[in-house]
Amino acid sequence: MSNPIINPENLVYEKSRVLTDNVMHYCPGCSHGTAHRIVAEVIEEMGMQEKTIGVAPVGCAVFIYNYLNVDFVESPHGRAPAIATAIKRLNRDRLVFTYQGDGDLAAIGTAETIHACNRGENIAIIFINNGIYGMTGGQMAPTTLVGMKSSTCPMGRDVALNGYPLKITEILAQLEGTCYVTRQSVHTASSVKKTKRAIRKAFENSMEGKGTSVVEVVSSCNSGWKMSPYEANVWMEENMFPYYPLGDLKDK
C-alpha cells in the first residue's frame, strides 16, 4: 500500500483475507460476527482457503457465504450434516464444515445431526446455540431455557407445555462417531482464543480422518432476548452457562 494508515512495523492485527469486505447484516452484539471471524482465521492459518467447502444453514447465518471467501453450499433447514456427508465422501481432500444454529441443528435437523455424527463423518460442525430463533423474530428454540421468554412462549418456556431444553451436544458426545465435542463461547477475549483453538482442532481432526468434531458456541442474541449487548452477555453467563457448561465434553 502506498499510503498505509498503520505502518507495517506497528501492525499487530488485521482482518483475515478469508473474510470478504461485505458489511455484516448481524445485529450489534451478535455472536455470529466473532464466530465467522474465528472460522475465517483458522481457514487462513491452515492454508485451506482453496480446499474448503462450507455448508450454510437456514437462519441468520444463511448469509455466511457473503462473509467467508470460500466455496459454499446453502442447505435446506437442518440438512447441513447430510449435505456435508456427501461433499466430504466425494471430495476427501477437502475441508468440509457446517455452521448451524440451534433450531437448525437441534430441532428440524436432529436426525441428520445425530446420524452424521454417528457415522463419524469427517466433517466439523460449528453449532451456534443462542437459545432462540433469531432470523424469524425470536421464537422458542429447542435450547430455550426453562422460564426464558420468546415470541412463542411469551410467558416463559413452560416444561408442561414445551418440554425441556435439549442438551444435544451431550447426546453427540455419547456417539462413537464423534472424536471431539466441546462447548465454548465468544463473549470475552479469552473465550475467543479458546474457541479458536477448538475450531482449529475440529478442522484438523476432520482432515486427519478422526471422525466428527462438534464445537458448540454458546452465544447471545441480544435482539431476540430484548437486551443490550452487555446485558445479554451477563444474562448468558448467569443463565446459559449453568445449563450449558463450557469445556470439552469429549476429546479422543
Add this chain to the structure above:
Amino acid sequence: MPVVDWCALMGASVCIKLRFEPMNEVMLLKGNEAIAHAAIRCGADGYFGYPITPQSEIMETLMEKRPWESTGMVVLQAESEVASINMVFGGAATGKKCMTSSSSPGVSLMQEGISFACGADLPMLLVNVMRGGPGLGTIQPSQSDYFQSVKGGGHGDYKLITLAPNSVQEMADFVELGFSLSFKYLIPCMILADGVIGQMMERVVLAPQKPRRTAEEILAECPWAANGKPNSRYRNVVMSLELDPAKMEEKNEVRQQRFRLVEATEVRYEEYLCEDADYLIVAFGSSARICQSSIELLRAEGIKVGLLRPITLWPFPTKVLSKYADTVKCMMSVELNAGQMNEDVRLAVNGKVPVYHYGRMGGIVPTPEEVVDALKSHI
C-alpha cells in the same frame, strides 16, 4: 482370442483402467438391478438411498457390487429419504454425478430436497419405482405419482425431466440418458418407473464400463460447482435464496427459458401402429406394455387402434397428440391411477376429439382384455 495378463505386463497401477472393458454385456436382470448396474457402468460418482419396497434391490445390488473398490463410486445408506436427497444435493453441488432411488412414500419425503435442488439448478438423477398410495398405500405397482413428478411436487415453479421406462432395457438406458439430460440443462431428472418394471426380469444389454469423470473434466463441465475455490476465481455458492424480488423473478425467468428449451428439443415418445389408427391409446411405462397386447387383440377384430407411448412425461409429447387429434375418432389414456396423464392428453387435444380414461388403482394391473373392453365401450 488369447488371454493376456495385462496387469502383470503393465504393472498393478494400470489394473483399474483395464477393468473397463469396452464391451456390452447381456444379462437377465430385474429392472431395479438394471438401474444399479447402469449407474456403475455410466461412471456415476455417488448413490445415496434408503430402503423401501419395491425398489430395495437397487441399493442391495450396489452394495453387493462394491463399486467403491472398482470405479470409486460412493454408495451410502442414509438414515432417511430426507437425508439421502440432501446427500445427493451435496454431492451434486460439487459437480458429481449423484443419484438416489425410492418409491412413492419415500419420494414424498424427498420433495423438499428436490425443490431446493431445482432452486439451485443442480443436476441429479432420481428414480421413483412407484407403488400405490396415498399414504402407506400398498407395495403393489401404481402410476399415481404422475402429477407429483411432472407438475412439481415440491414448492415453487419447477419441472423435472421425467423419463418413463417400459422395459428393463430402458431402466438401464435411462440412467445414462437421465444424467446427461440433467447435466445438459441443470434440471434434476426423474426416472418414473413402477413396481412392475422394477420387479420384472428381462434380457438387458448393458453398456461398457465408462470411467468416472476426472477432477479436471468436472471443473470444465461444472464451472459453477462448489468444490474448493482456487485463487483464480470468485467463490462459488450453490444456493436457492434470493431476497431481492426483481432478481428472484429474473432467476425464475432464466429457469423457465431453460424449461421452454427442453420442451422444444427433448420430447421423446414411441408410436405403435398409429399411422392408420381410428382410435389412439395413450399409455406409459408398464401400462403401455399391456396396451400393446390389447391393440393386437383389437386389430385382430379389425378395430384399428394405435398406441402413443410418451417416454418423456415432461416434456410431454403435446404436438404429436395434437396431430393425431385431427385423424382419430377418440383417444383413451390407460394408467395405473385415477386419470393423471389424462389431463395432459386433454390439454394437448384441446377438445378436438373425446379423451377417455381407463385406470386401475390400489395395485391392480389390468389385463389386456379389460383394456379392450374399456376401449370398445367408447366406440
